Amino acid sequence: MVNxxxxxxxxENLRSLIAGKDEESISALLEELHPxxxxxIYEELTIDEAKFLYFLMDDDTAADVLTELEExxxxxxxxxxxxxxxxxxxxxxxxxxxxxxxxxxxxxDRQQEVLSHIEDVSTAGDIADLxxxxxxxxxxxxxxxxxxxxxxxxIPTCLRSMRRQAEEVDEVYYVYVVDSDGILKGTLSLxxxxxxxxxxxxxxxxNEDVISVKVDVESEEVSNIMDKYDLVALPVIDPVGRLxxxxxxxxxxxxxxxxxxxxxxxxxxxxxDVELSDSVWIHxxxxxxxxxxxxxxxxFGSRVVGGFESIIDMHPQLSxxxxxxxxxxxxxxMQSSAIIVQSLASGSLGLDTTWGKLLKELLxxxxxxxxxxxxxFTYNKIDGAGxxxxxxxxxxxxSVVVFASLFGTFAPLLLNRxxxxxxxxxxxxxxxxxxxxxxxxxxxxxxxxFALLY
Amino acid sequence: MVNxxxxxxxxENLRSLIAGKDEESISALLEELHPxxxxxIYEELTIDEAKFLYFLMDDDTAADVLTELEExxxxxxxxxxxxxxxxxxxxxxxxxxxxxxxxxxxxxDRQQEVLSHIEDVSTAGDIADLxxxxxxxxxxxxxxxxxxxxxxxxIPTCLRSMRRQAEEVDEVYYVYVVDSDGILKGTLSLxxxxxxxxxxxxxxxxNEDVISVKVDVESEEVSNIMDKYDLVALPVIDPVGRLxxxxxxxxxxxxxxxxxxxxxxxxxxxxxDVELSDSVWIHxxxxxxxxxxxxxxxxFGSRVVGGFESIIDMHPQLSxxxxxxxxxxxxxxMQSSAIIVQSLASGSLGLDTTWGKLLKELLxxxxxxxxxxxxxFTYNKIDGAGxxxxxxxxxxxxSVVVFASLFGTFAPLLLNRxxxxxxxxxxxxxxxxxxxxxxxxxxxxxxxxFALLY
Numbered sequence: 001m002v003n004x005x006x007x008x009x010x011x012e013n014l015r016s017l018i019a020g021k022d023e024e025s026i027s028a029l030l031e032e033l034h035p036x037x038x039x040x041i042y043e044e045l046t047i048d049e050a051k052f053l054y055f056l057m058d059d060d061t062a063a064d065v066l067t068e069l070e071e072x073x074x075x076x077x078x079x080x081x082x083x084x085x086x087x088x089x090x091x092x093x094x095x096x097x098x099x100x101x102x103x104x105x106x107x108x109d110r111q112q113e114v115l116s117h118i119e120d121v122s123t124a125g126d127i128a129d130l131x132x133x134x135x136x137x138x139x140x141x142x143x144x145x146x147x148x149x150x151x152x153x154x155i156p157t158c159l160r161s162m163r164r165q166a167e168e169v170d171e172v173y174y175v176y177v178v179d180s181d182g183i184l185k186g187t188l189s190l191x192x193x194x195x196x197x198x199x200x201x202x203x204x205x206x207n208e209d210v211i212s213v214k215v216d217v218e219s220e221e222v223s224n225i226m227d228k229y230d231l232v233a234l235p236v237i238d239p240v241g242r243l244x245x246x247x248x249x250x251x252x253x254x255x256x257x258x259x260x261x262x263x264x265x266x267x268x269x270x271x272x273d274v275e276l277s278d279s280v281w282i283h284x285x286x287x288x289x290x291x292x293x294x295x296x297x298x299x300f301g302s303r304v305v306g307g308f309e310s311i312i313d314m315h316p317q318l319s320x321x322x323x324x325x326x327x328x329x330x331x332x333x334m335q336s337s338a339i340i341v342q343s344l345a346s347g348s349l350g351l352d353t354t355w356g357k358l359l360k361e362l363l364x365x366x367x368x369x370x371x372x373x374x375x376x377f378t379y380n381k382i383d384g385a386g387x388x389x390x391x392x393x394x395x396x397x398x399s400v401v402v403f404a405s406l407f408g409t410f411a412p413l414l415l416n417r418x419x420x421x422x423x424x425x426x427x428x429x430x431x432x433x434x435x436x437x438x439x440x441x442x443x444x445x446x447x448x449x450f451a452l453l454y
Numbered sequence: 455m456v457n458x459x460x461x462x463x464x465x466e467n468l469r470s471l472i473a474g475k476d477e478e479s480i481s482a483l484l485e486e487l488h489p490x491x492x493x494x495i496y497e498e499l500t501i502d503e504a505k506f507l508y509f510l511m512d513d514d515t516a517a518d519v520l521t522e523l524e525e526x527x528x529x530x531x532x533x534x535x536x537x538x539x540x541x542x543x544x545x546x547x548x549x550x551x552x553x554x555x556x557x558x559x560x561x562x563d564r565q566q567e568v569l570s571h572i573e574d575v576s577t578a579g580d581i582a583d584l585x586x587x588x589x590x591x592x593x594x595x596x597x598x599x600x601x602x603x604x605x606x607x608x609i610p611t612c613l614r615s616m617r618r619q620a621e622e623v624d625e626v627y628y629v630y631v632v633d634s635d636g637i638l639k640g641t642l643s644l645x646x647x648x649x650x651x652x653x654x655x656x657x658x659x660x661n662e663d664v665i666s667v668k669v670d671v672e673s674e675e676v677s678n679i680m681d682k683y684d685l686v687a688l689p690v691i692d693p694v695g696r697l698x699x700x701x702x703x704x705x706x707x708x709x710x711x712x713x714x715x716x717x718x719x720x721x722x723x724x725x726x727d728v729e730l731s732d733s734v735w736i737h738x739x740x741x742x743x744x745x746x747x748x749x750x751x752x753x754f755g756s757r758v759v760g761g762f763e764s765i766i767d768m769h770p771q772l773s774x775x776x777x778x779x780x781x782x783x784x785x786x787x788m789q790s791s792a793i794i795v796q797s798l799a800s801g802s803l804g805l806d807t808t809w810g811k812l813l814k815e816l817l818x819x820x821x822x823x824x825x826x827x828x829x830x831f832t833y834n835k836i837d838g839a840g841x842x843x844x845x846x847x848x849x850x851x852x853s854v855v856v857f858a859s860l861f862g863t864f865a866p867l868l869l870n871r872x873x874x875x876x877x878x879x880x881x882x883x884x885x886x887x888x889x890x891x892x893x894x895x896x897x898x899x900x901x902x903x904f905a906l907l908y
Binding site: 034036173190209211226227228229230231232249250253254256257260261263264265267268269270274275276280283284287288290291292294295297298299301302303305306309312313316317319320321322323324325326327328330331332334335337338339340341342343346357360363364367368371372375376379426431432435439 | 704714721723757767777794817829833
């Protein structure tokens with residue numbers, strides 16, 4: 001199978017086939033494609049074109065494509081379908097975790113309606129169960145489909161039961177071992193089953209060292225655990241230790257990608273999770289909040305600078321270096337907070353205390369500040385600037401670099417303790433605060449040194 | 455098994471056990487821990503303490519711990535051991551991909567020395583093979599260990615062969631099907647094997663739709679493919695289609711995490727991959743390059759502003775809003791480039807042409823610019839600023855927002871075409887350029903409007 005690459009020609013060809021209602025050619029095209037590819041194509045089509053495609057797919061493919069769509073597109077598409085079709089053609093064909101995720105995007109009434117159309121009560125019950133968990137926890141990530149065996153079963157009993165259970169599970173990574181109360185005891189790896197003789201019981205060969213999480217563990221921690229221990233599946237237990245579901249790596253990869261994208265966007269001052277393909281309006285809405293904060297910050301900054309009007313009046317060259325001081329403060333602050341934000345996200349904050357971290361940051365800052373202020377001092381000397389200006393710019397750069405480093409380190413740690421996403425700290429918020437305080441430091445030093453040296 | 459959390463007390467207790475050479479208690483502690491946890495502990499110890507621990511572990515655990523260590527710590531540790539110990543106690547116990555990764559960190563002579571101490575020629579050959587691939591490609595990510603069966607085998611033949619092969623493979627996700635030339639034909643899922651009767655041949659039940667990559671595909675693309683198609687393992691083929699290895703999801707999760715961290719750090723102006731626990735010197739070295747560029751940019755900026763000295767002399771209030779204009783330009787530019795950088799990284803750039811993207815960005819920019827310049831206009835009016843200053847600040851903000859949006863969109867696309875990592879574009883480089891050009895626009899507009907309106 002050649003990997004598919006979507007081109008403009010492909011879409012145009014498909015559109016003309018749809019316009020001509022050429023069902024046979026379209027079905028042939030669809031059969032060659034992976035659901036993820038069909039989902040990509042779907043995003044380039046109108047709702048009506050997409051619907052036409054849908055009715056040419058078999059149920060399993062249609063359900064998979066729906067799972068792969070972007071949330072906005074999926075909502076629009078489901079909005080145009082009756083609840084019974086959603087239940088029978090989509091939800092009933094999905095793994096319980098995907099079914100719950102998609103139902104969770106609908107409003108409560110619609111959820112109930114769809115669930116009432118699912119024939120198998122235990123399937124509907126499983127999905128309803130999953131809907132009760134917060135989507136950012138292990139419970140929200142897990143699926144109910146898994147293969148489990150009892151510890152006192154013999155291998156032939158296991159195999160019979162596993163054959164039956166495997167029909168409902170997409171991929172089998174581990175077989176979980178539980179006791180008669182359903183308490184998770186361990187795992188039986190498939191490799192182990194391949195290598196073992198058939199005449200012993202589960203108890204003798206299962207692996208007791210199983211890492212599990214409780215249903216209420218946050219998804220970021222779930223992803224850190226699976227990453228650290230290189231797991232492809234992680235069992236989820238209830239508060240008394242009973243096995244209630246399993247999380248697979250593909251769901252966690254999505255969480256990791258989303259977390260990383262969100263942190264990156266926050267650092268860049270974008271408040272909503274946006275995709276390039278979203279509308280102009282969504283992009284504007286995602287960007288304007290931070291720009292507004294930046295504007296308010298800029299206005300405050302202008303008032304701070306305005307307070308020093310008399311010295312600027314006398315020494316307008318001071319204004320030449322405002323940009324340099326502000327920008328360096330911003331850069332240093334961003335560097336410092338980025339390191340802390342990443343350590344917080346990956347759970348690798350280490351054992352140093354906050355004071356220890358600030359002390360280390362101070363050393364780094366002192367080194368950088370010394371190098372940078374020597375450089376700017378040399379430049380201003382060579383350029384023939386007056387001694388007061390030269391001294392002011394160097395001293396201010398030194399102070400601002402040190403201040404911004406400590407502030408950049410402290411801010412995300414503080415936000416984290418206040419339960420606010422520390423990634424906010426690398427965004428324009430801290431940059432803006434840095435700017436204002438940087439300007440104040442700059443002109444205060446100027447007042448002092450110009451009075452002394454001029 | 456309770457999940458392990460490292461505390462300061464734990465480390466202190468362990469250190470005193472090491473100091474007292476209490477081998478028995480230490481062995482008991484180590485037995486309870488996962489290699490990833492031991493690696494975490496190791497990073498808090500001195501080399502001598504860590505060595506003491508090493509000689510108390512069995513070979514498999516020691517090899518796993520080595521794989522989990524940070525690269526710097528591993529290099530230091532291996533540097534203190536003879537090649538024969540590295541070969542027999544570590545490399546020989548590892549999967550071929552981990553072995554190649556770790557050998558790849560040593561210099562060429564040392565690599566040869568270590569390889570010469572590995573007894574099994576085919577193991578040494580596999581590792582030497584893997585060492586020839588660029589580490590950022592599919593070849594560099596893959597392991598040689600996999601389970602394959604021939605398409606004309608019967609199920610009992612398969613099972614016999616698989617039992618033998620499984621002994622060398624850690625986790626079995628898929629069984630690959632090849633023809634008599636070793637060309638990859640498809641996969642046989644373990645679930646399918648559980649469900650199938652034993653009296654048919656592979657040919658009848660294998661799945662032909664297998665997604666694979668060539669050895670020279672870049673790792674970023676490998677991770678996008680595995681993410682898009684929700685794969686846990688991906689077979690790798692040579693240029694003629696023969697199966698040569700497989701990539702597992704845990705390796706790709708590491709790639710994704712590193713990519714995301716690198717992009718985030720670049721956006722924050724950090725040039726090396728640093729961890730919070732790295733030394734003050736490494737941190738300084740990672741930060742100073744961008745700070746230096748920022749400083750040079752700031753100096754250029756000061757000269758640009760200096761060129762407008764006469765108008766600042768006459769109207770010093772112009773300097774009050776320099777910070778606002780520069781910061782807004784920086785913020786907008788960051789937002790725009792962040793979206794493009796993410797789309798490039800995830801391969802979701804869509805089908806729009808560069809012109810289409812710039813046009814869309816222009817619309818977003820015009821909306822934001824209009825809102826922001828109206829706000830600052832209103833503020834200055836209420837604040838009682840003169841008409842020339844009010845008009846200058848509004849018009850400059852409008853122009854700078856539009857310019858920075860387009861520049862922020864264009865820069866990463868251009869860098870990408872020039873094969874430079876586009877994440878650089880969200881870093882201080884573009885912010886600095888934006889600052890300088892923003893200042894030029896601001897004072898040019900001021901010259902024009904003050905001449906006209908004052």
